Amino acid sequence: MRPVRGTAAVTAVAVALGALLPAGAFAGERREPGIGQKPGVGREPGVGQKPGSGRERGELLSAKKLETYTAVQAKKRLKAEGFDSKKVKYGVDTYRLVYRTVNGYGKPTKASGLLVVPRNGNKRLKLVSYTHGTASYRPDAPSTSPEDGFVQGAPLTYGAAGFAATAPDYLGLGLGPGRHPWMDVRTETTASLDMLRAAREFLPRKGREARRDVFVTGFSQGASAALGLARELQRGKKWFRLRAVAPISGAYDIKGVLIPSMLTGKAQPKLSVAYTSYLLVSWNWKASIYDRPEEVFKQPYASRVEKYFDGSTPGEVMLKGLPDTLAELLTPRGFALLEKPSGRFAKALRDEDAICRDWTPKVPVRLYYDSRDEQVAPANSTSCHAWLKSTLRRLPATTYGGSPHLGSNLAGTAKAVRWFASF
Structure with a gap:
């Protein structure tokens, strides 16, 4: 994480949990290969081979x-x-x-x-x-x-x-x-x-x-x-x-520490909102978390949360645009996903951990x-x-x-x- 300049309310950083997709790929476009599916690795220079x-x-x-x-x-x-x-x-x-x-x-x-x-x-x-x-x-x-x-x-x-x-x-x-x-x-x-x-x-x-x-x-x-x-x-x-x-x-x-610390309020609340938003948005490509943002994010945040994490929004703007608590951010389904991960989301967490x-x-x-x-x-x-x-x-x-x-x-x-x- 890095400091967010010019944000009086928050003296820490916004998170980096992006989604590896071409621009505009959130709305039903081609997704990343599923968890456990091996992508191509490109040509590797061999030992002793000059790059x-x-x-x-x-x-x-x-x-x-x-x-x-x-x-x-x-x-x-x-x-x-x-x-x-x-x-x-x-x-x-x-x-x-x-x-x-x-x-x-x-x-x-x-x-x-x-x-x-x-x-x-x-x-x-x-x-x-x-x-x-x-x-x-x-x-x-x-x-x-x-x-x-x-x-x-x-x-x-x-x-x-x-x-x-x-x-x-x-x-x-x-x-x-x-x-x-x-x-x-x-x-x-x-x-x-x-x-x-x-x-x-x-x-x-x-x-x-x-x-x-x-x-x-x-x-x-x-x-x-x-x-x-x-x-x-x-x-x-x-x-x-x-x-x-x-x-x-x-x-x-x-799964075992970071998410529970955010859900229980042990982690800094405002940054927990940023982390959670970034996690759900950016992992959607590999875990099929939602079809529409409003399934897991409450309005008005559902209509703008993906824009906050497409690389074009300064961190201080993102933080100011998100709510202060997870209760204001997440729908019941959003909470349920984090409290009891299942399916591809649970598999993605196991792979990362x-x-x-x-x-x-x-x-x-x-x-x-x-x-x-x-x-x-x-x-x-x-x-x-x-x-x-x-x-x-x-x-x-x-x-x-x-x-x-x-x-x-x-x-x-x-x-x-x-x-x-x-x-």
């Missing part, structure tokens, strides 16, 4: 220089947003990469992302993949929000510490077409992996090379996305080699969380820890804009960069 040799996943389409920061400037920018700047050693150059990937149908599409490259003398660079928190507005992605120090703070931290840091925008955000699929680990994984491939192709243009080692991290939505990338890298047959994983404040247990349950990491994993988190209940992390057998690390109390959840991105990044630097 950029054809129309393959991860092929670099364009690269644009964004900014150059000296080490002093990088420290100043990080400090301004509350990030720990003590690991800053180098200045950095930032770039926007646009690359080939696949959508939820397995069909070719493109995505964009931010690459941060340290200005040091190292020719061969270790990689950090950072997957960002929720954004519902297309420009609020890492590569298209240069003035947003919060969303760029983590990749800037890793770059200034000496890593080449990638921060994919995900599908449907930044310069990618279509709608963004929120909390869809499958497409977050493909976008993240293909961003690494694009960075590997780009670095030689600057006289640098990517090392095979990849350190994986992410915040909030990006925490489960980070686990998805780590799981895929561990499966092998990729040029890259997973080294360590450090997710921060993730919603790893949507499997990110902590269906694999055993072979590298060190540290799950970072804040026990005061008002948006993503800490039980998400403790539940994931029990399944993964990972190391669970409680973060020091930190806030950003009054939000412990957002503050955990600052505190978690400070911990993760030190840990990664120790390898």
Whole structure:
């Protein structure tokens, strides 16, 4: 999640749970393949095969220089947003990469992302993949929000510490077409992996090379996305080699923890309304939740809720346009769906929550969380820890804009960069 600027009533972020469909696809148009149905995966470059040799996943389409920061400037920018700047050693150059990937149908599409490259003398660079928190507005992605120090703070931290840091925008955000699929680990994984491939192709243009080692991290939505990338890298047959994983404040247990916390009022009420709206709208493509929005949303919200999450509505506008409580938002059927998920919706939840349950990491994993988190209940992390057998690390109390959840991105990044630097 990211801060919503200019919203006095809400000091936290709007969520990012988009729907991976072509524009206008909500009204009875072609849907995504059903849960459990395998989409096409596109051509994968084999181990040792150089990227950029054809129309393959991860092929670099364009690269644009964004900014150059000296080490002093990088420290100043990080400090301004509350990030720990003590690991800053180098200045950095930032770039926007646009690359080939696949959508939820397995069909070719493109995505964009931010690459941060340290200005040091190292020719061969270790990689950090950072997957960002929720954004519902297309420009609020890492590569298209240069003035947003919060969303760029983590990749800037890793770059200034000496890593080449990638921060994919995900599908449907930044310069990618279509709608963004929120909390869809499958497409977050493909976008993240293909961003690494694009960075590997780009670095030689600057006289640098990517090392095979990849350190994986992410915040909030990006925490489960980070686990998805780590799981895929561990499966092998990729040029890259997973080294360590450090997710921060993730919603790893949507059915068992996140939804109940919103229904019972334990999570921040206004943001629970935003999360719930985004969840039902964006998951409709893969779970057939409703045919018409008014089946689950009360009026007047049913007539405008899908517009709020098509990528064209700023987060502050979305929040102001939604009610303050779930009772004002949901119909009885909407409540019933969340209280007792069934059918394809229940299957979609099981598949998403499997990110902590269906694999055993072979590298060190540290799950970072804040026990005061008002948006993503800490039980998400403790539940994931029990399944993964990972190391669970409680973060020091930190806030950003009054939000412990957002503050955990600052505190978690400070911990993760030190840990990664120790390898």
